[in-house]
Amino acid sequence: MIETTAALTEACQTLAQSDFVTVDTEFLRESTFWPELCLIQMASPELEVLVDPLAKGIDLAPFFELMANPNVTKVFHAARQDLEIVYHLGNMLPAPLFDTQVAAMVCGYGDSISYDQLVARTTGVTLDKSSRFTDWRHRPLNEKQLTYALADVTHLREVYKKLMQQLEREGRTAWLTEEMAVLESPATYDLPPDEAWTRLKMRVKKPIEFAVMKAVAEWRENEARGRNVPRGRVLKDDAIYEIAQQQPQTPEALARLRMIPKGWERSSSAHGLIEAVKSAFMIPKADLPRVPRPAQPPEGAAAAAELLKVLLKIIADQQQVAARVIASSDDLDQIAAHGEAAEVAAMSGWRRELFGEPALKLINGDMALRFVDKKVQIVTL
Template sequence: MIETTAALEEACRQLAQSEFVTIDTEFLRETTFWPELCLIQMASPDLEVIVDPLAKGIDLAPFFALMADTNVVKVFHAARQDIEIVFHLGNLIPHPIFDTQVAAMVCGFGDSVSYDQLVQKVKGVALDKSSRFTDWSRRPLSEKQLDYALADVTHLRDVYLKLKAELEREGRAGWLTEEMAVLESRETYDLHPDDAWQRLKMRLKKPQELAVMRSVTAWREREARNRNVPRSRVLKDDAIYEIAQQQPKDSEALGRLRTVPKGWERSSSGTAIIDAVNAALALPKSEWPQAHRHSHAPEGAAAAVELLKVLLRLTSEKHGVAAKMIANSEDLDKIAADGEAADVPAMHGWRRELFGDAALKLIEGHVALRFVGKKVEAVEL
């Protein structure tokens, strides 16, 4: 393993000479808010390295410089968590990137295909999974564990080249570029505490309750970040829902809630929650958030959604693109209800060309579905 800044700098210098570098990270986050980076694996066509970010005195600046090098494509599989780590520690988003999980869906390898499955399909190699649950923060790591970690980037080289060639052959390289734009956006990883409430399940509908939920959730987000502990260690979601509904204005009212631990209302956290509740209640009604209102589905919309599902499957099979990649059930609901006005991914970019326009024609009566030789096909009327 690379354990010194000098060795890392030399490795990154060599890796930067390649057209692409495959990257994976091992981390722990069971007891922390921010993931604890334990290992970095990288490979180019000519070099394979493992970096120990826990080594005493090592400076990861050469690694972050490589991540920012626009001349090198950074290849990940299921990139979001790896990029989150780079963003948090290095304050940058790797660019350009290539996510093989997304590319595999565009190329028809199925929905959210795992790395193991992709390696099996592309290379016919079954990976040894016995080291999957390793505690990567412990030292020393065995040769078997290091081999397992390195395999996450060595096979990825062939997977990347296969998928890249497939995308270029099918003229879909631009499709992937659209998808990578989301992964390369700072907004994807830099969630503002005041927006954290939108990640919760929307069990509440009243604007006043939503205002309290937003305020309390923002406090929890800041507290979890400052203490570097999981959000649930600060306050569980169920407690937030109850606080939003009951709206305790003092410690006595907070202490009566079932989801709040006994005596907690007298703590500094209890005081902060009461302050958050009262701050939300003091807002003018015009500043309360509104529950998302679903469009009123016209009569027959449920049946229309079922037809759209059939059309989606036909489109997926015909073009070899995972159905989940083209549209989800919420997209179909909105298209059935709102038609052209549906502002969903399926109505934009390559998805519209592939499916959206045909979906509109179907619900407008210009396309029909019929059986031909025990198969279903879509035909324009």
């Protein structure tokens, strides 16, 4: 276990000599807004290390320097939460990046395959996951916990090599590059507080209700970040919907709401919430935000989307690629409604060649689906 900056510097210098390094983190976030980093695991073909970020006096700068090294590919499995931690603590994102879960979808291992399942299918090794629910803040960690943690990066080396070989053999390396661009973008991990309302369901009907919901969602986001507590601990989503509808502007009005705990209206937090509600009423009526409403699809679009789902499954099975990597349900709805004009990922790059063009042919009547010998077939007309 690395517990000093000097030891971390030496390890990172050694790891930086390799073409790739596998990385994983252990963290807790049940009681905080920001994930609490408790352990870092890294491995190259020559070295395997565990880093204790909770060790007194340790500086993680060498780790962030390694993550930023353009000559070393950083290999994660299901990287998003690990990357969120690195972004929050180091104000940077690892690059170049390789996510084995995404690569596995491109290589036909199904949607969102777990690490232990991927290790078993690529290497034949069965991992012991009994330490999965460890309290990683506890010190000292026992040998079983350390072995479990290290296994998250040691087997990942072989998984990475095999997936890379398959991607290169099938000419799909560029497919993965597009997916990694999303993970390498800071916008993926830093939603501005004034857009916090996008996390909520649209349960409002009037512009003033929408304005209140946006203001309260922004207030809650800032409050949760400032206090480093989960959003739901500041205010439940259902409470935001009720506040948007009832629009309390006094502690007494707030106290009458069903979703507000008894006595909470007298807290300092309640004062900030009421000010947020009042801020919505300061917006001129003509400037109130419009309530987003889904566009009404053209007649026949719903049936066309169902046909596109069948086409997507056929192509995904033929190409041995997870369907969700090619196109999302929203992509299918947009193509069914707008055809060539649909501004979705499935209509550009390799996805268009693989699925977008056949999809257009299907909805334009130049292609058909038929059921023969217990299978659905694609037929060019």
